[in-house]
Amino acid sequence: MPVCVPNVRGWPECEQTENQPLPIANSKYFVRMKRLEVGLATAGLLLSACAADTAPSTTGPRVTITATTTTPASTTTSPDGPAPRVPSGPLEPALLDNLETLISSLAQEVDREAITAIGESRDARAAWLLADLLRFVQAGPTADSALTAFENLTGAGLTADSPGAAWVDASNFLIRWDLPAPPDYLDFKRRIFTLVEPRWEPFFEAEADIDWRYVSWGGVFIDDRPTGDATRCSRSCIPALDDPAVVPAVEGTWYPDDAVVFGIALNGEARAYPKNMMEIHEMVNDTLGGRRLGIPYCTLCGSAQAYFTDEVPDGIQQPLLRTSGLLIRSNKMMFDLHSSSMIDTFRGTAVSGPLFDQRLELRQASVVTSTWGEWKAAHPDTTILAEDGGIGFAYPADPLGGRDAAGPIFPIGGVDPRLPVQAQVFGVETPDGVFVAFPVDEAKAALDDGEAVELAGVRLTLDGGGLRAQFIDGGEPAGHQSFWFAWSQFHPETLLWSPEFG
Numbered sequence: 001m002p003v004c005v006p007n008v009r010g011w012p013e014c015e016q017t018e019n020q021p022l023p024i025a026n027s028k029y030f031v032r033m034k035r036l037e038v039g040l041a042t043a044g045l046l047l048s049a050c051a052a053d054t055a056p057s058t059t060g061p062r063v064t065i066t067a068t069t070t071t072p073a074s075t076t077t078s079p080d081g082p083a084p085r086v087p088s089g090p091l092e093p094a095l096l097d098n099l100e101t102l103i104s105s106l107a108q109e110v111d112r113e114a115i116t117a118i119g120e121s122r123d124a125r126a127a128w129l130l131a132d133l134l135r136f137v138q139a140g141p142t143a144d145s146a147l148t149a150f151e152n153l154t155g156a157g158l159t160a161d162s163p164g165a166a167w168v169d170a171s172n173f174l175i176r177w178d179l180p181a182p183p184d185y186l187d188f189k190r191r192i193f194t195l196v197e198p199r200w201e202p203f204f205e206a207e208a209d210i211d212w213r214y215v216s217w218g219g220v221f222i223d224d225r226p227t228g229d230a231t232r233c234s235r236s237c238i239p240a241l242d243d244p245a246v247v248p249a250v251e252g253t254w255y256p257d258d259a260v261v262f263g264i265a266l267n268g269e270a271r272a273y274p275k276n277m278m279e280i281h282e283m284v285n286d287t288l289g290g291r292r293l294g295i296p297y298c299t300l301c302g303s304a305q306a307y308f309t310d311e312v313p314d315g316i317q318q319p320l321l322r323t324s325g326l327l328i329r330s331n332k333m334m335f336d337l338h339s340s341s342m343i344d345t346f347r348g349t350a351v352s353g354p355l356f357d358q359r360l361e362l363r364q365a366s367v368v369t370s371t372w373g374e375w376k377a378a379h380p381d382t383t384i385l386a387e388d389g390g391i392g393f394a395y396p397a398d399p400l401g402g403r404d405a406a407g408p409i410f411p412i413g414g415v416d417p418r419l420p421v422q423a424q425v426f427g428v429e430t431p432d433g434v435f436v437a438f439p440v441d442e443a444k445a446a447l448d449d450g451e452a453v454e455l456a457g458v459r460l461t462l463d464g465g466g467l468r469a470q471f472i473d474g475g476e477p478a479g480h481q482s483f484w485f486a487w488s489q490f491h492p493e494t495l496l497w498s499p500e501f502g
Contacts, residue, residue: 119149175413245390257373301486374465
């Protein structure tokens with residue numbers, strides 16, 4: 001059993017050990033769910049599951065499958081080379097049997113003979129399920145078997161220097177190839193993931209507007225604490241902060257002037273949300289300017305956003321946003337606590353559950369990324385969250401410690417080469433549905449030099465130490481910053497401003 005101690009979020013950080021069953025926490029900081037046990041290991045503050053396992057099952061021989069009638073997975077060739085050809089139609093019975101045997105074995109001891117047979121099936125669609133398995137089992141004989149089977153199925157050479165990196169590489173191959181998932185993939189994936197967190201069950205519905213191939217585990221469990229629960233998560237979730245205590249700017253001397261805040265100004269009221277506190281909570285539900293807001297901060301994609309949660313159809317309870325513990329292409333997947341509806345964190349559209357049935361789309365407010373000193377100079381009447389958030393917590397100055405400095409740590413697939421993947425951009429949508437991105441450093445430099453920064457009818461201005469957008473013809477669109485990879489993958493047709501346009 002791994003030795004685990006809680007980190008700054010109350011999550012366990014565990015020493016990696018050999019010969020563990022398929023992962024989920026079995027320390028005193030977690031509950032044991034069903035018969036699945038997981039040993040969690042960490043890389044920085046990122047929780048990655050890693051585990052070895054027991055000997056393979058001897059419940060019967062596995063059957064090797066030969067698939068026929070193949071079609072290309074995609075008409076495009078990725079930087080990884082051509083995508084493997086895949087069969088069309090249903091899975092061969094033998095492959096289906098091996099997948100069933102493997103998934104049924106996960107709660108006890110992993111059947112590695114089934115993994116080997118899957119790797120010999122010549123049906124590369126099954127590689128998606130091997131990648132899902134590798135998310136939770138990243139060391140030991142099962143991981144070795146899964147990696148070998150993945151390479152046999154796809155022809156990909158996984159050269160990563162760590163087990164966790166091998167899972168990321170494998171997933172990136174599949175995403176870049178746009179490889180089709182196997183039939184019944186949603187059900188197989190649901191069974192794997194709900195062994196880890198049974199409370200994800202409501203999210204796995206066939207009617208959801210979610211590409212399940214891109215969904216992965218973020219290393220934490222669901223935050224389904226009731227409204228206003230200020231207790232720390234007992235099960236390693238990322239705890240939302242509801243209605244935090246605030247103080248006027250003159251009492252905000254506890255926060256350094258050169259530290260980053262996410263500023264929102266609404267109906268004559270301004271508030272600063274310190275970045276270090278947002279890194280701990282990643283979600284705040286608050287009232288500002290007489291409006292109810294849900295404010296997610298996706299640390300992995302560098303994006304703080306604000307959604308109006310008080311604009312819902314009659315008969316629908318106002319959403320209360322929470323972090324699910326799931327990711328989609330390195331973007332957090334948030335959900336409404338009341339309805340268990342998934343909501344696309346980057347776009348604010350409901351993608352599952354009753355809110356999806358209502359086709360709910362949350363409208364955004366602008367978020368300005370600034371230093372605290374510059375924000376309060378521009379907004380002297382601003383408030384800032386109280387030093388302890390109103391919950392008696394001592395927040396570290398830099399909770400993540402530069403975790404993302406080397407680039408994305410979760411699968412993102414292909415990237416738009418026009419900018420470095422983690423370049424910060426300020427993004428806006430026009431009334432015509434055109435998405436526009438402005439590289440932050442270049443836009444600020446141009447504005448500091450007195451130049452106009454304009455594209456597609458959108459003009460940027462400085463607000464404190466950050467950026468705000470205006471329509472040239474009048475009005476203010478919602479805008480926010482994010483890493484380029486996130487903005488461009490959710491808005492692939494985005495326009496990109498360049499200083500040469502000035």
